[in-house]
Amino acid sequence: MKRRTLLAAIGLLAFLSANGNIQPADTRKLVLVTAETSNVPTLSPEQVRRIYLGAAVNVDSHTVVPLRNNSDPLLREVFLQKVVYLSEPMYERTLMIRLLEGKGARPPAYDNPNELIAALRATPNAVTYLWADTAAATQGIRVVAELWVEGK
Amino acid sequence: MSILLRALCGVLTVLTCSIAAGSENRSDYLLFLTAAASDRSASSVMPRHKEKETSLTFVYTAETENYRFLTELHAVDEDGGEIERLQVGWRFVPRAMLWIGRFHNPEVYGSTQYHHAQYLQTGVSRPAIEEFDEHGGILPSHLIGAQLEGALAGGEPDALRYELAFGKTGTLDEKGLESPNIIGPAKRGKATASLRLTYYPAEGETDAAGIFLGRNRLPARDLSIQEVRQTVSGFFGNWEREKIRLFGAAYFLENELEERSGISTGRFATGYLQAEYRTDAPWTLYARSEHSRGTQGDPYLMLFPDFAERQTTVGARWDVASKQALKFEYGRPRIMGDDSRRLAAEWSMVLP
Numbered sequence: 001m002k003r004r005t006l007l008a009a010i011g012l013l014a015f016l017s018a019n020g021n022i023q024p025a026d027t028r029k030l031v032l033v034t035a036e037t038s039n040v041p042t043l044s045p046e047q048v049r050r051i052y053l054g055a056a057v058n059v060d061s062h063t064v065v066p067l068r069n070n071s072d073p074l075l076r077e078v079f080l081q082k083v084v085y086l087s088e089p090m091y092e093r094t095l096m097i098r099l100l101e102g103k104g105a106r107p108p109a110y111d112n113p114n115e116l117i118a119a120l121r122a123t124p125n126a127v128t129y130l131w132a133d134t135a136a137a138t139q140g141i142r143v144v145a146e147l148w149v150e151g152k
Numbered sequence: 153m154s155i156l157l158r159a160l161c162g163v164l165t166v167l168t169c170s171i172a173a174g175s176e177n178r179s180d181y182l183l184f185l186t187a188a189a190s191d192r193s194a195s196s197v198m199p200r201h202k203e204k205e206t207s208l209t210f211v212y213t214a215e216t217e218n219y220r221f222l223t224e225l226h227a228v229d230e231d232g233g234e235i236e237r238l239q240v241g242w243r244f245v246p247r248a249m250l251w252i253g254r255f256h257n258p259e260v261y262g263s264t265q266y267h268h269a270q271y272l273q274t275g276v277s278r279p280a281i282e283e284f285d286e287h288g289g290i291l292p293s294h295l296i297g298a299q300l301e302g303a304l305a306g307g308e309p310d311a312l313r314y315e316l317a318f319g320k321t322g323t324l325d326e327k328g329l330e331s332p333n334i335i336g337p338a339k340r341g342k343a344t345a346s347l348r349l350t351y352y353p354a355e356g357e358t359d360a361a362g363i364f365l366g367r368n369r370l371p372a373r374d375l376s377i378q379e380v381r382q383t384v385s386g387f388f389g390n391w392e393r394e395k396i397r398l399f400g401a402a403y404f405l406e407n408e409l410e411e412r413s414g415i416s417t418g419r420f421a422t423g424y425l426q427a428e429y430r431t432d433a434p435w436t437l438y439a440r441s442e443h444s445r446g447t448q449g450d451p452y453l454m455l456f457p458d459f460a461e462r463q464t465t466v467g468a469r470w471d472v473a474s475k476q477a478l479k480f481e482y483g484r485p486r487i488m489g490d491d492s493r494r495l496a497a498e499w500s501m502v503l504p
Contacts, residue, residue, distance in 0.1 A: 050355060055310065058246070063217065065178075089474070093272065094358070096182060096502065100267050102222045102241065102251070105180030105213055 029132035030078055032145035035121045040064055043127075043145045045083055051127070052084055052107060054098045059125055067128040068109035069116055079129050082148040117141070179214040183503040186270040190277075190496035197488045198458075205229060209236075209268040218243045226268045234286070236268055236294070238334050247310075248302030254334040256293055258315040259346035259366030261388040261401045263293045271500040274397075275467050276481040279424040279442050280460040281403050285322060285329035290456045291384060291403075292321035292368055294331040295344060310355055315348045324372040324380060328456060342369035342379070358397075361389040380452060381408040386423075400425035407452035420446035420453070422461070434471035440464070448489070460485035467496075476501040 032048055034040040039059050043051075051057050057064045070076055080091050095106040110116035113134075120126050121140055135143055187206045194200040207228045214221045220241040227233035239253030256263045262282030266272040283289035297319015303310040320341035322331045332341045346366030353359050366384040388401035402423035409416045422444035430436045444461040447453055453461075467481035476499070483494040 053355065055355060056246070089471070092475075096269070096272060097266070099180060099182060099213055100211060100224075100269055100272070101264070102213070102220065102239065102255075104215055104220065105178045108178070 028078075028150040029146065030075070030082070030129055030148040031132045031135050031143045032127055032129050032147055033120070033135050033138075033141045034125070034127045034144050035123075036140050036142050037121075038125050040125050040127055040144050045145065045147055048127075048145055048147060049084055053094065054103055054107075062125045065123050065126040066107040067116060067119055067123070067126050068107045069113075069128050069130065070109045070111050071113040071116060072131075075129070075131060078148060083129070177214055177216045179212070181210065181212040182269070184209040184211075184269045184271050184500065185503075186498060186500040188270070188276060188496065188498035188500075190494060192485070192494040193492045195487065195490040195492040197490045198492065207268075207270070209270075211267075211269070220249070224267055231286075234331075235334055239299075245302075248300065251299040251301065252297070254294060254296045254332070255299055255317070257291070257295050257321070257344075257346055257366070258299070258317050258348040259364045259384050260289075260291050260293050261348075261362075261364065261386075264348075269502070270498065271475070271477055271502045274428055274436055274438050274469050274479075275426075275440065275465065276479045276496040276498040277465060277483065277494075279401075279426075279440065280463060280485075281422045281424070281442075282401070285331055288328055288456065288458050290329070290453070290459055292329055292331075292344065292370065295319040295321055295346075296332045296334055296341070297344075311352055313350045313352065315346075315350075317344075317346050319344060321368055321370065324370045324377075324455065325374055329370070342371055344368045346384075358390055358392050361387070363387045375455070377409045377411050379410045381410070382406070382452070395430040397428040397430075398425070405452070407450070409451050416451045418446075418450040418452055420444060420450050422447070436469040436471075437467075438469070439466045457488060460487050461489075462486040473501075475503070 032043060039062070041059060047057055051064050051066045077088065080086055080088055084091055086094065098104065099106060108119065110119060116128060117138060120128050127144065129147060135141060185208055189204045192201040205228055207226065210225045212223050222237060222239050223235065224237040225233060226236045235254065237253070237255050239251045239255045241249045241251040243249045256267060258264055260282055262278055263284060281291065285291065285293045295317055297317065299315060299317040301315040302313065304312040304314060320332055321344045322329050322341055344367065346364065348362060348364040350360050350362035364386055368382040368384065370380040370382065372378055372380065383406045384403060386401060386403040390399040391397070400423060402421065404421045406419045407417065422442070424440055424442040426438060426440040428436055428438040442460065442463040447461040453459055463483055463485040465481060465483040467479060470478045472478055479498045481496040483496070485492055485494055
């Protein structure tokens with residue numbers, strides 16, 4: 001009887017997991033955030049990629065300002081691999097070449113998460129990327145794009 | 153200083169102050185350091201040439217919503233420093249920017265790819281046709297004037313870009329081409345114009361293909377000729393997949409040399425193809441082949457005895473740290489019909 005119950009429980013768990021009804025507690029999700037007061041609308045991952053490659057994406061005649069989050073190496077690597085589709089050396093190289101070509105400054109980078117959030121709130125139309133749980137725990141910001149979910 | 157140059161300096165100053173005073177201005181800089189050594193063996197026509205050089209390149213940019221400032225300062229241990237680029241741009245419509253100042257000539261593909269940033273270019277040397285004019289290059293790499301650049305509407309964002317430049321270039325003397333100064337005594341450069349069209353199949357990728365066309369007038373000083381009128385045209389391409397990169401360019405030059413006794417003309421073609429392979433370890437192997445046609449007896453090339461009409465180059469780049477590289481290169485240049493060997497090594501880095 002115990003064995004049957006156990007098998008039924010495993011079967012139910014497998015069924016629910018396959019239908020996406022439950023996720024492991026430690027599933028990581030990467031989101032793009034902006035200040036609560038900013039005008040930045042919902043953005044597509046392709047728009048986010050373009051913004052972080054230096055292309056001008058305008059919102060209400062103001063350019064979206066990307067901020068780089070260097071506070072967590074894993075977060076940075078996931079963002080570059082899954083959203084920008086470049087390795088870190090290639091991304092750095094691309095930004096340096098753009099600067100040399102006169103296409104503008106590199107997105108500001110922050111090693112300190114508190115300074116990053118302060119800059120996000122202080123800069124009009126600024127965006128940055130965070131783990132979803134960090135974003136949920138941070139006041140005064142809102143999510144404008146879901147960029148990546150672990151396992152998807 | 154000519155009236156045109158004074159007016160240009162005035163506009164540059166006003167626009168630069170506007171950018172500095174802007175409330176939402178952003179700025180950034182890069183500092184490139186390079187130490188290189190090369191040794192070219194003697195041939196029957198050329199003596200042995202050994203060179204050691206340390207250089208520093210500082211690039212600074214500042215921008216507001218519609219204005220942008222860019223400067224590139226390049227200092228070499230023996231020759232002192234030079235303002236390579238000093239330009240201010242005004243974005244007057246969303247997809248176009250008008251630059252004024254001193255900038256690199258868009259008709260020279262290589263000069264506008266990495267400018268003076270040795271760290272960013274894979275190899276130690278450049279193809280002979282894309283050598284900067286102050287380093288013995290045969291094309292005028294600097295312009296003082298105005299440049300309009302932008303993207304043509306339609307298709308993918310910024311898929312087809314153009315650069316249209318007008319201004320004055322340098323002069324010719326017994327040392328070769330001399331760049332025009334933006335600060336200091338004016339040289340009697342003459343009008344030049346160039347256009348480049350580049351197609352980028354995917355934004356953010358480095359793949360590109362394009363064409364260029366330029367018309368230069370190069371006044372001569374202390375030479376038997378008075379002026380060279382030059383038409384430059386050609387095409388270029390860059391293709392990159394995973395670990396492999398291929399890029400190259402072809403140049404077609406037509407020159408008219410105005411001499412006291414009459415006009416002599418010449419035309420030749422030159423081009424190169426470079427292949428690169430990135431290994432899993434931080435090594436990149438590369439090889440470049442340069443070829444020319446019609447260079448023998450060309451009256452314009454007589455003014456540049458160091459020009460390599462053919463050259464095969466192989467090399468390796470080792471990215472020793474995140475922003476430092478060591479490069480080693482071996483080349484077989486053919487200069488004035490005679491082969492020699494060239495060895496070169498370079499250390500380069502970028503900050504921050």
